[in-house]
Amino acid sequence: MITLSDSGVWLVILALGAGTFLIRWSFLGALGRYVMPTWVLRLLRYTPVAVLPALVAPLVMWPAATEGQTDPARLVAAIATVAVGMIWKNMLAAILAGAGTLVAMLQFLG
Amino acid sequence: MSPNPTSPHDLPPPVEDAALDRVLARSPAQCFRHGMVQSLPFLIVLLPFGLLFGVLASDVGLDLAQVLGFSVLVLAGASQFTAVQLLSDQVPALLAVVSALAVNLRMAMYSASLVPWLGKASGRDRAAVAYLLVDQTYALAIQHYEMNPRLSLAQRLAYFYGAAAAMCIPWAISSVVGATVGQAIPDGIALDFAIPITFLAMIAPMLRTLAHKVAALVAVIMALLLAWMPAGTGLLIAAPIGMAAGAAVEAWMERRQKGKAQ
Numbered sequence: 001m002i003t004l005s006d007s008g009v010w011l012v013i014l015a016l017g018a019g020t021f022l023i024r025w026s027f028l029g030a031l032g033r034y035v036m037p038t039w040v041l042r043l044l045r046y047t048p049v050a051v052l053p054a055l056v057a058p059l060v061m062w063p064a065a066t067e068g069q070t071d072p073a074r075l076v077a078a079i080a081t082v083a084v085g086m087i088w089k090n091m092l093a094a095i096l097a098g099a100g101t102l103v104a105m106l107q108f109l110g
Numbered sequence: 111m112s113p114n115p116t117s118p119h120d121l122p123p124p125v126e127d128a129a130l131d132r133v134l135a136r137s138p139a140q141c142f143r144h145g146m147v148q149s150l151p152f153l154i155v156l157l158p159f160g161l162l163f164g165v166l167a168s169d170v171g172l173d174l175a176q177v178l179g180f181s182v183l184v185l186a187g188a189s190q191f192t193a194v195q196l197l198s199d200q201v202p203a204l205l206a207v208v209s210a211l212a213v214n215l216r217m218a219m220y221s222a223s224l225v226p227w228l229g230k231a232s233g234r235d236r237a238a239v240a241y242l243l244v245d246q247t248y249a250l251a252i253q254h255y256e257m258n259p260r261l262s263l264a265q266r267l268a269y270f271y272g273a274a275a276a277m278c279i280p281w282a283i284s285s286v287v288g289a290t291v292g293q294a295i296p297d298g299i300a301l302d303f304a305i306p307i308t309f310l311a312m313i314a315p316m317l318r319t320l321a322h323k324v325a326a327l328v329a330v331i332m333a334l335l336l337a338w339m340p341a342g343t344g345l346l347i348a349a350p351i352g353m354a355a356g357a358a359v360e361a362w363m364e365r366r367q368k369g370k371a372q
Contacts (some may be wrong), residue, residue: 001170001171001198002170002171002172002194002197002198003144003200004197004203006173006176009172009191009197010176010179011203012193012197012203012206012207013176013179013180013183013184014183015207016180016181016183016184016189016193016207016210016211017183017184017185019207019211019214020184020185020186020189020211020217021240021241023211023214023215023217023221024214024217024218024220024221024240024241024243025219025236025237025240025241026218026221026222027218027221027222027224027225027241028222028224028225028228028229028236028240028243029221029233029236029237029240031222031229036296037168037359040222041226042357042360042361043350043353043354043357044219044222044223044353044357045223045356045357045360046321046322046325046352046353046355046356046357047219047220047311047349047353048220048222048223048248048249048252048312048316049223049313049317049322049325049326049329049352049356050325050328050329050348050349050350050351050352050353050355050356051216051219051325051345051349051352052245052249052309052310052312052313052325053310053313053326053327053329053330053333053352054329054330054332054333054344054345054348054349054352055188055216055309055333055345056175056306056309056310057329057330057333057334057337058333058337058344059304059306059336061217061261061334061337062308065303066125067132074303074306076307077303077307078307078310081307081310081311082262082310082313082314083312083314084314085310085311085313085314085315086314086315086317088315089315090315091151091311091312091314091315092151092154092311094307094310094311094314094315095151095154095155095307095308095311098307098310098311099304099307102303102307102360
């Protein structure tokens, strides 16, 4: 349970909202007309393919739902998602493959 | 990928000319609708995720207005969960805010990578895009811009706003619905894995060159090695290393190609 007061929770919401906006606004807002050198552009090209897998990898290996224990069902579902996504280059197909695999595996191992 | 392509091997895979012309001929209103339609697959996971946030947040004692406050003012799923989780573990408010912000630091990189595409927009548009810049709108917009580098600024903005409208409004509504009807959701559904599956499904089709694959692989290995660090901080080290690895491979491929040409 959250024991923080109502106004305390609102303060958290406002601080987190303002901070998050500033993070998102940083380059677009303050440095919008700044011409970036080639090496920066080259680095930025790999932002999504580096950040999102890094965000997801620990969640796949040590899911919170199994208290950090590696779970074969979730691991296989993740592999199926990536495999289908890479082969067919289709996000929806990858999601369906991953979700379907997870449901089937949980049922099977259940 | 920059709009003024300097490295030819980097151009998007050739698309039918007719299809390309059709995309370029769209009016801003059509681009807006196009962005909305292409966002629909994301709703399959966004809606359950929003519901889940509402369920969990009301479960630990937040009221409806606070749940809506999180989803509208913060508008960042992973950090919303982080903040609520930490607050319910009695972590001090300041530390909860800092940790949740760390989860969102990756968005500075999104912001930077949109500059070549949207940097010339008005201040108000750039602020609006910043507010609406979530993983899903970013992923959708950047792949659209890369596939269609000759879109006008108005077309790019309209596409982004369409995607944002189709994803951010349902996000807020679903979290309120979750907070209201939360208890009816069966326990057996493995909703926890909705996020990993969505993110992986977004990324896999983007791994089209060796450099992209290396960037992702290095980032994953580093993230796993640094998983012992406080929530969100390992990512801040792992991701830049992955990006550097991708850039290094790209530079190496370029040099090798030049070597062959001589």
